[in-house]
Amino acid sequence: MSGNTLGKLFTVTSFGESHGPAIGCVVDGCPPGMALAEADVQQELDRRRPGTSRHVTQRQEADRVEILSGVFEGRTTGAPIALLIRNTDQRSKDYGNIVETFRPGHADYTYWQKYGIRDHRGGGRSSARLTAPLVAAGAVAKKWLREQLGTEVRAYMRALGEIDIPFEDWAAVQQNPFFAPNAGIVPRLEAYMDDLRRSGDSIGARIDVVASGVPAGWGEPLFDRIDADLAHALMGINAVKGVEIGAGFDSVRQRGSEHGDELTPAGFVGNHAGGVLGGITTGQDITASIAIKPTSSIRVARRSIDKQGNAADVETFGRHDPCVGIRATPIAEAAVALVLIDHALRHRAQCGDVRTDTPRIAARAPD
Amino acid sequence: MSGNTLGKLFTVTSFGESHGPAIGCVVDGCPPGMALAEADVQQELDRRRPGTSRHVTQRQEADRVEILSGVFEGRTTGAPIALLIRNTDQRSKDYGNIVETFRPGHADYTYWQKYGIRDHRGGGRSSARLTAPLVAAGAVAKKWLREQLGTEVRAYMRALGEIDIPFEDWAAVQQNPFFAPNAGIVPRLEAYMDDLRRSGDSIGARIDVVASGVPAGWGEPLFDRIDADLAHALMGINAVKGVEIGAGFDSVRQRGSEHGDELTPAGFVGNHAGGVLGGITTGQDITASIAIKPTSSIRVARRSIDKQGNAADVETFGRHDPCVGIRATPIAEAAVALVLIDHALRHRAQCGDVRTDTPRIAARAPD
Amino acid sequence: MSGNTLGKLFTVTSFGESHGPAIGCVVDGCPPGMALAEADVQQELDRRRPGTSRHVTQRQEADRVEILSGVFEGRTTGAPIALLIRNTDQRSKDYGNIVETFRPGHADYTYWQKYGIRDHRGGGRSSARLTAPLVAAGAVAKKWLREQLGTEVRAYMRALGEIDIPFEDWAAVQQNPFFAPNAGIVPRLEAYMDDLRRSGDSIGARIDVVASGVPAGWGEPLFDRIDADLAHALMGINAVKGVEIGAGFDSVRQRGSEHGDELTPAGFVGNHAGGVLGGITTGQDITASIAIKPTSSIRVARRSIDKQGNAADVETFGRHDPCVGIRATPIAEAAVALVLIDHALRHRAQCGDVRTDTPRIAARAPD
């Protein structure tokens, strides 16, 4: 099928452009009978919403979601759930100077090369604004996973540029605009971002995602391994340049006797695997980490070319996130949740209902 | 569809187990009219074949491929190409001790949890032997890409455990059993592996892949971005725990003014993007890097459990690669080539024939 | 993937219920650069619209379409095209009496059995109203086929109940509410429908579809033959119970020497094949015919049961088409056009750009 659908059994088909009339998606394959209200979706969208602190884009979008279908008397019916978000705060004239040129590091150039036509306003289809429908769909997935199986997907910022952020506790994550799991480091992050913003430049970030309460046995080897599908969904997020599962690139230097997580009757004694062996979940936490590149829309002047191939300097105006990684935390959660629910459904297609009560063997990882 | 098919338009459907009668795949969607002989496929299989040096598994498999269909009078017909490889050197009794237990770090455990039945012989379906059909299919993809578009996919070993391998030249890669792009470092790699083998342990590796001669414009945003599909295919290779495109995790610490590759009338001045912007190819080289974990089948005794959940020590006999990363180089090339041909076909479906002669603008990256 | 998407490369993902806030679809895979305005879609929707004659449902819906995405400055961009139609004339209370019971011959029963929850209002998801998004998507497909390749898809009513309608000319089709290709028979059809309406009963119909200007070579054997995909799309329309290609069921009694269309240097001498041989188009007109069952929502009282399995008589109120076949003509055209564009794109993926100028051999069918 075409390229704007994610998933096989629980599918999200996305549409919209940054400055078009609306963005949204159609979620197909949601099991029937789940309570679902717009507030359930809104709550996740609000976490990703622009304009909520001085460290993110100042575009003011309420990102108000409307459920157009698939819910009847407050419950999902099994029919597709269409989610609509109207755009309200476009300032397309800010983008006048990039009609004819290409921002370095931006999809401006490749969309033009591919299609020969490009909605340049606010990045059009390639805008990070298009992560909102993903978050909306992810809210549906998260709710089902939580309610049916007790599966939780959570993420946090692990590094902002060169600042590593030591994990302290989950509670902190929701209490600062960086999704940092460490209250003490927040002033330093704020100062760092204030400096960066003044310089007109941007910076990368690293986000870690943890899914807990995942039953053993999800994943479809060979090719649709759950780690492969996680990599697909995470690398598919705007600006992501790297994905790790479990020990990730540290595995390169590990010996087998160190990397391979031993098992005891009490469960696994480590989780270098990141909860996945052979493409199938182990029942431990799934852990993934992503690298997010710095925003390409920056005020610093840069060399580029125009559509005729002539040299042209580009400075980007408009309103932009100096670190797209900041708002990437709820997006990464959504991407992971969407892969998990898809595999939950695929698993029960082939192997029958997921049994949360009786694992095939006694050993389960401690939380 | 089910999980053992890779690709959407150029698809590979894999089958087989390590110690079953045969392994193989069906390649569907290959354009008609391409010259194809068994030797074309064999040549790539021979690069991945076991038993070719003392640093890899000593299992002796000729990996002789038979083309069962889709080729007539030496040319592809547009019909599915079935590729069959008989298994000949199984020693299933070597695996008697893992019928009831699970190797730490191995898919033994998860296959059991998922299916409740497991072909334990040689790892069954989860064996790295199943990368052979991928390589066979990749040979078809590579040939088409090379002949139609001049696209080449090459890989090399960038690190073996803690030894980083500086890139010197492509010529070296085919002249040592490690696929190291550096002849001078080979004695050190050999000594390292000899020590490791004696210890009964295993080690990880890092492989870099470069695709050159890729036209601008391939990739299907939003979700089937070409980087997302590359991540899917690469993370889907046995033992891979991390994937990077371009600058990868280094992007985290980069500023936008450093990361974003400037454009001049002579082309891009850098390639932090790894040849992909917004999920679409730029026309520069695509660069990817993967982390491969150490083999989980090691002679060192380890703690595990049996099917009843009781404690059980596991030592692995049988013949194994002490570094699965060594033979991963042709596998990574195959995975990338399969994604590229799939997107080449997807691109011409939506946008018409790929034009290698007339880019939409003058700017193209130098090689 | 999930069940509400039609097509593989040119996909339509449908959403909505008869009495929900809106219905619509996302069209993905449309080639970039085609001029497209809401009027292009509206024109097709108006042909299917309810309330336009006394012979169809009296529900008043403007069926006003809004293009939410995928079009920039009047041209398609290659991004998904979301099409939204608000529902405006719901009278859900008319359906109060079927909350607890099931209309004989209606999906009321099966939706309940499948999902355990059912939006009963106006038939919910199973309403024929959901053919509107199909027609909207079909308008995009028809425009591309016409402009790029000169392919036209047209349909007409061939039988209304026991009245066979001899084909006279295409011009008549658009000039009567029955899409009858025969002006002279219209008074008889009107009288027939008036009688039927008074009786409170309903009737079936047969619709013929003809696609002309189809290049030879479309279709993906073995399973995604173009005739198989046409059968899928046509049988997927509400109320369709039979599909024929070319000679259809008459083939049963034909001898090979009669059925097989001979070829001469001037082209085929007949078209029993209906333009398809071996699942691939011949270059002749594609001809298909569908049987549409009588509407199940009728005023005549019928035996049924309630949710508890108790006997319950059902009379249907609300506003219904006494012959759903009347409005099925534009719907059948849309379904066929969607299959054709999907295969046009699939063909050029595997075999390169469609050549309308130079067939491989001289022989082409006369129109």
Place this chain on the structure above:
Amino acid sequence: MSGNTLGKLFTVTSFGESHGPAIGCVVDGCPPGMALAEADVQQELDRRRPGTSRHVTQRQEADRVEILSGVFEGRTTGAPIALLIRNTDQRSKDYGNIVETFRPGHADYTYWQKYGIRDHRGGGRSSARLTAPLVAAGAVAKKWLREQLGTEVRAYMRALGEIDIPFEDWAAVQQNPFFAPNAGIVPRLEAYMDDLRRSGDSIGARIDVVASGVPAGWGEPLFDRIDADLAHALMGINAVKGVEIGAGFDSVRQRGSEHGDELTPAGFVGNHAGGVLGGITTGQDITASIAIKPTSSIRVARRSIDKQGNAADVETFGRHDPCVGIRATPIAEAAVALVLIDHALRHRAQCGDVRTDTPRIAARAPD
């Protein structure tokens, strides 16, 4: 994905040509734990096998199947099941005269137009021989449906040319080479075929399929309705030109009060629906009927053209079925079984395990 795969969760990927080294398929998605032996598959292949009576092709093929993967110690493992059938009795020289010409009514012409290359030997990929892998895959599906759910799929010949065959009993079907459900009519069928064979001509047939023991609730509206998927699979069989579900084309002349099957506490009182309402199974028998055209390979001389477009008479030698409909009975069963198992798995993905014991309401159709 590409065109040689049938199904979404239980998939069959077919390969092979009539005179190549082998034909076969990969079955992916079969649930684990089912007992499966080659004999289970062979038994169905033997029903379709050529050369078993004087009324079918005299090609002698043992059609001996080999299971290459997916089965361990006699049970399915959840991994792909590859099924291989070697070709043994090719007489490719019989086809020398059609290297340069096209048999009227045959795919010779369209394969050439599509691909520009064609394996002409025995019809190559378009040969009815390629229904053997479908039957092999269908054997796996039928076994699972029968053992898990008590679902049976059976077919019979309903008409041979102009001879209608009244249904008498299922027992007769397996006792004559025509799959006629009526022992008394067999001598007439034999005489008819003997005459036909002498004439060098061929004839069509009609086959009816009945699936019993199908739970209510299977089918994925809107587009992947179970009737739509049945139409796709059945129209995808070689030579099929028409498909009906339930009352089929008779629906055209029926009134709603006649067609709509009433419900009583004891179940449905009729089955014009053919077991499907709104694209979802009702729990009644699924009934379908297909029209099979006469074989295009006949000895009678016919007008055609050669590759240069010049006039050329064609007489077909080689060994052919004078009525491909005769062997179509097990093929139609396989196609229906494959759709059913696919929807069984899709249903339990979205709605959980199929409950055969507790329907949502008391009413069920009598067997």
